[in-house]
Ligand SMILES: Nc1nc2c(ncn2[C@@H]2O[C@H](COP(=O)(O)OP(=O)(O)OP(=O)(O)O)[C@@H](O)[C@H]2O)c(=O)[nH]1
């Protein structure tokens with residue numbers, strides 16, 4: 001009698017990660033290099049202002065214009081640039097974003113929000129941003145609150161500031177979402193050994209220098225990879241209460257709640273294992289301080305002025321320097 005075929009053992013999350021990570025990284029890095037080159041050709045005079053808002057947008061033509069119109073020209077007295085990363089939208093997302101004054105990095109193939117943001121961070125750094133902020137293209141966040149997040153960076157009280165719907169306002173009636181946000185925040189607080197109340201808020205700001213110290217490999221569910229990476233590198237993380245509304249129009253790209261929760265949890269676990277191992281290999285402890293960050297570049301003469309007044313001027317086409 002021939003032996004029964006053995007069904008393959010399911011791989012652990014860590015094993016799956018180890019197997020796919022190097023390939024993903026090299027392919028993605030090559031894609032990013034080409035996209036940065038294409039951006040340079042498209043915008044030969046490109047230069048990012050000290051605060052650069054990076055927005056990943058996919059099929060958001062109905063929302064992106066209004067989102068861009070609400071981004072202030074200055075945050076904490078610093079001029080703002082906006083960079084939209086659109087990868088393969090089938091609608092007019094890129095054209096609308098350009099019309100509303102943003103730089104647009106557009107590529108034909110869709111890779112996911114995480115890949116788009118990673119490319120946006122690289123571009124923002126390469127073109128001179130000192131503080132990178134993010135928001136979403138679907139109108140869920142209030143860009144007038146960006147100053148709340150940039151202010152602790154400018155004052156050097158934090159390196160990374162994330163919005164928190166639980167400390168602010170969460171206008172969702174979806175109880176599963178409320179529960180998910182709560183549960184993931186508890187889990188992350190445990191492994192981070194500090195209180196985190198919102199692990200997936202898309203409104204955030206951080207010192208641009210952080211980018212070179214963290215590993216970003218997740219093509220879609222990026223929020224928790226970024227947050228855990230920053231915490232495990234020892235950077236100072238702060239939260240500020242912000243507003244989160246239902247999206248203005250269109251549908252979520254993250255799938256129904258169960259799928260979203262499962263994939264989000266998987267990314268959280270695999271990132272935690274990765275960062276834990278990396279710290280062990282380097283002999284680092286969670287409480288060790290982060291590498292020094294240079295805010296600004298040599299020869300950069302823009303003054304960083306702490307600014308207590310959060311009233312920001314409204315967007316005006318003349319005031320926008322980007323695009
Ligand atoms: N460039 C790019 N952007 C994406 C992609 N997927 C999502 N985005 C953008 O990322 C932002 C967040 O995506 P959403 O689908 O709203 O996901 P979410 O806000 O995490 O989840 P919801 O609460 O369900 O809305 C939006 O601005 C999307 O347009 C993608 O594949 N490529």
Ligand SMILES: [Mg+2]
Nearest residue numbers: 136138140247
């Ligand atoms: Mg959304």
